[in-house]
Each structure stands twice: as structure tokens, then as C-alpha cells.
Amino acid sequence: MELTTVSDKPILLLARWLKYVLSLPVMGILYVLDAFIGRLERLIGQKRMPYLFVLPNMLIFSIFILLPLILNFVFAFTGGNSIVPANRPWVGLGNFERLFACSDIWDISTCREDVFFFAVRNTFLFVLVEVPSIIVLSLLVALALNRDIRLRGFFRSAFFFPVLLSPVVVALIWKWMLQTRGGLINTILGFFGIQPIAFVLDGGWMMFWAIFVSVWAQLGFYALILLAGLQGIPPVLYEAAEIDGASELQRFWNVTLPLLRPTLLVVLVLSLIRGVQMFDHVYVLTGGGPGTATLLTVQYIYRTAFEPPNNWGMAAAVSLMLAAVLAVLTIIQLILNRRQFETV
């Protein structure tokens, strides 16, 4: 093959041009800032410049992330319909008590806020099926893509492509696929002599499709992480195993799997974190329905807060509990990351 320089390819020229155009607004702002900040630097002195550099980012952080984090507690422990904290009466654990007020703890329908328990149960079910599916399937895809095969780049793109689609577009694509009339899934079922199924009206089916769509949309992302993990395994180990007469399956069990374990754990925790806070895909695909069959925790929070009667306090209480779950998962992830870092 003839050697070509990088700039010969029109696609790369286009990419460079795009990079140039995208950087134009930044450059413009920088020119304006240059004159201004140069003077400011003389004024405040070199030593204080790092504070100036972190200032814009920290300002936005504090106002829109740190402050809300604290305010969330205020909301969770106060009641009333006002969103202004000053007008909200202190209710202590009242919001939590209301959420867990059940006359029979084994029967959800006796709870005052039964929808909350439906949402929690749905989220459990969702995560319980989604996470293992993601792990098994993305591992299979990564293993297949790691083999010495033709068209590897094409296959990798094919699996990765849906990751970039917006959740709304993904949900609409599948909503169209699932139509009773003119939907592709029902057409395929028709080939096997199965009558069209009105998926939208069936809670069990919609839960299945919600999980399916979420796996479909994220598979490529996790496969890519696992693929990077697989490529980090030194080939020498495989060669040694081959010399020792290990079969392909033995090599997988005794070389690939143990060495891929840290990456697999990262995928496990990441997909757990994402699964617990799943919202957009399912919200657009099913709207939580039929009934509350696919209502997940985050949608419950959104619904409770932003739809009348705007129970901000109860929604914040649920957010706090969700945050606690996420914090535990994140700490596990941090410990895992550290261990992975130490073994490298």
C-alpha cells in the first residue's frame, strides 16, 4: 500500500476545518478577555491568578451543584406546596413517614404512596435484568471484536453507533418499531404466524422493551470499555497458555476472565449507577405506562415535583434516598478503581 500523508484524506481535512470553525468562538472570546485580564493580573498580582482561573468554574459549581445539594436536605425535611424555602414549614421526617406509611408492609396497595413503591419495585426489576444483560452481551461483543477478524472497524462502529443517538431519538425509533400496525416487530412475529401484539397496552411487554431499548442504546459504550480492557491483556500470557496446550475455552477462563475482572467490575458498577437513575429512554418510550408498569424512580421524582400538586418535599425525600444509593455505589466504584490502579 502506498504511503499517504495524513492531510491527503478529505475527511481529515474536513475534520480539521470543523475543529477550526468550532474553535473560532472560543478564540474570539479569548481575544476579548486577553486585554481585560492582562490588566486585571497586574492589579491582583501573579500569586492570586490561579484563583481567578478556577473562579468561573467554581462559581457555577457552587451555585448549581453544591448549593442545590444542601438545599435538597431543606426540601426533604420541609412541607407545603411553596418552592421558596422560607415559606416551607419544617416537618422533620414527615415526608419520609408519609412515603413509608403502609398498613401492611407486605402489600404495596395498602401504602399511602403506593406509586412510590411501584416505582422502586420497577427500578429494581429494571436494574436486575438490565445490568446482567449489559455485562454478558457487552462482554460477548468485546470478545468477538477482539478477535483477529475482517471488517473489525465496521462491526465496532455498528455496535457503537446507537450510543451517540439521543435518548429521545432512540425511544422514538423503537416506539415506531413496536407499533401494532406497521411496526417491524409485529411484522416479524407475523412471519411466524403470531398475531400482532399491542405492546403499548401490556405492562410486562413494555418493561421488557424498556430494558431492551436501554441495553440496545448502551451496549456499544460498555463493549468499548471492555475491548480496551481486553487489549490491555499482554499477548505473552496467551502465547504461554497456548504452549502449555490450553484450549481456547481454558484460555478464556484462566487468562482472559481473571485479568478482565477489574474492567468487568467497573462496567458492573457504572451500569448499576446508570440503571438506578434511568430516565429519558424509558420516559419517552413508555411515559411510565401503561399505568405505572414502567414508572421508574427518577420519573417518580420528576412527576411528584413538577406536576400538580407539586409535592417538592416528598420528591426531595425520594431524591435523598436515591442519592444515598448512588453514593454507596460510587464509593464501591472508587474502591474498585483504586484497587485496579494498585494492581497496574
Added chain:
Amino acid sequence: MAHASATQRDTASYRWWGVELIAFLFRRKGGKRLTITDVITYLFLILGTVVMFFPVLWLVMSSFKPITTLYQTPPTFFPYHPVTVQVPGYPEPLPLVDVRQADGTVKRMARVGRVVGIEARVIDLNAPHEPPVRVRLENITPVQEIRFDLTNYTTALERFPFGVYLRNSIVITISATALTLLINSMAAYALSKYRFRGRNVIFLLILSTLMVPLAVIMIPVFLVISRVGLAGNLLGVIIPPAATPTGVFLLRQYMLTIPDELIEAARIDGATEWRIYWRIVMPLAAPALAVLAIFSFMWRWNDFLWPLIVLGGRSDLATLQLGLQSFQGELNVQWDLLLAMTVLSLLPVVFVFGILQKYITTGIASTGLKG
């Protein structure tokens, strides 16, 4: 497709040239023979590719179908349009149909009026002025042709404020990305190249917000946003998400690799700190900035929950994603138009993916950023 080593192989299994061709295409690199595992790998990957690609292809094909064939069962893959003909005496063009006659022959006629029950009325094209004849539906097949018609697209653009949504999405995506690159790189520069009091605290604070998803703080965020007057304002979608912790982290890690000597040299030459950042550190961090730019573009373009909370029900400020969601939530979903709009909102992402695929995949593999 003769291959240099073809004669050395077991000729019996390669007798049929089709097998030879397939074997050539799927032979492993280096000309090794296919093993059973390879075959399974290919089957799995091909099946996976179909599952991943076909729904998108189906969406695109469906978006060209007219409402008359969109809900047809069983649906066709290609967009079929009914063929119509202008008949004297009728103001509207009439759809052509093939009608099976009593003697078994098929005659091309035109259908008149609506289909009633199991019967339709047809007229003879050679004698258009004679009264229509009643024919049973089972003897009729509509004449259709494949056409990639843009009517759905043009109607959708006329009927819905698609242009407004598009403008909002573009404004948000570009300005938020520019802002992200600027403030994230400034913070990353300070955190990677200076020693100052409170540096570690700030860095830890930023890292910990990495773990705070919008989902758990949406109520107070809404309060803060409306208090500072950014609710129902595009700035509310641009400014708050611009301070991405991921971006600061990514850029900081990259800037740590820039040698301090360069900065020292510039400082000795009398450059101000701002000039060092802008003239030396920024150009050197270009690869990391490019990765962040691509991801920021994707994040903002695809964002749903944040604009939903900040912009609320204001349809004049809605982004493409919000617009699509509100149309699909209507009681009578107009799928013909919705499909066309979905395809249009998918195009920029496909375009970006097409040209920048390498950056995106290596970016994810090396940093774990979510696309």
C-alpha cells in the same frame, strides 16, 4: 477469486466458487483457515449489526412513506407510494388499481371515492364517464411504486416550528461547548500547573460532583435557576451544565503531561499568566480539548432532562429533543411527520460520528466518558 495458496487446500470443500468467495471474505488475516469459533463470531457480529442498524434504517425508510402506506400490514421495507392518474370529470387524481375480472384476467382501473366495507367503486380508464362499478376488495390490488418522496419532510417543516427548535439546539450546543472549553480549561490549568492554598480541596470538590447526577438534585436546581432568573431562558440550559467536572478532570490529566519548563521559560520572557494559559497551554492541550469539544457537543445536543426542567413548557425555547417528545406525546401522533423530524434531528450526530469516529472511540476507551 483465485488465491495463491488455493491449490494447497482441500479442493473438495472449495469446489463451489461461492463458497470460495465467502471463504475469501471471511478468512482470517494472514490467510489462516476459518475455525468454527470464527464462524460463530461472524454470525454473532452480523446478527448484532442487523439488530443495531436495522431499526435506524427502518426509521429512515418509513420517513419517506406517505400516510397511505405507512400503516400498511404487512409493511414494506421500501417506501411505496400509490400511483395516481388524472381522469377527466374528477377534480382529484385517482389511485390506480389492478382489478381481477370474473374471467380471471387483470384490468387496470381507477378507484373512486372511499372504500366502504368490503367493496370499492372503480371506473374504466377508457370510459371514464360511465358510472363506477362495485368490486369486492379482495379482487383489488393497488398499484404502487417506490419513491423517495420528501413530502413528509416539507410538511413537517411547515407544520411544526422545527426551525425554531433547530436554532435553539444549535445555539445551546455551540455556546455551551465554547463556554465548557473555556472555563474547564482555565480551571484545569490552575489545578495542574499551580500550587496554591486550597487546590486539593477544590479538586476533590470537583471530583465529588462528578458523582452528583441531575436526577437527585433537580428540585433545588429548579429553585436556584428560577431564583437567578434563568428559568425559561436559554442561558439556563447553557451556563449551569457548562462547568462539567468530567471536562476539568480530563483536561487536568492531559495538562499534567505538559512540561513545566515551557511555562517557566515563558514566565522568564515576561509573559503574563493569562498569556501563558492562552498561548502555550491551550495549543498544547488541543488534542484533549478536541475530545472534550466532541463530547460536549454530544452531551448538549442530546440533553433531555436539564432543558425539560429549565425550559418547562415554553415551546418557543424548546430544543429538538423537547420538540420531538412533545409531538410524540400528543393524543394523535402524526407518525409520518414525526418520523421525518426524527431523521432530521439524527443527521448532525451521524455526520459528527462519520468524520470523528476515531476520536470518539479512543476518547471513550481511554477516559470512560459517556457518549
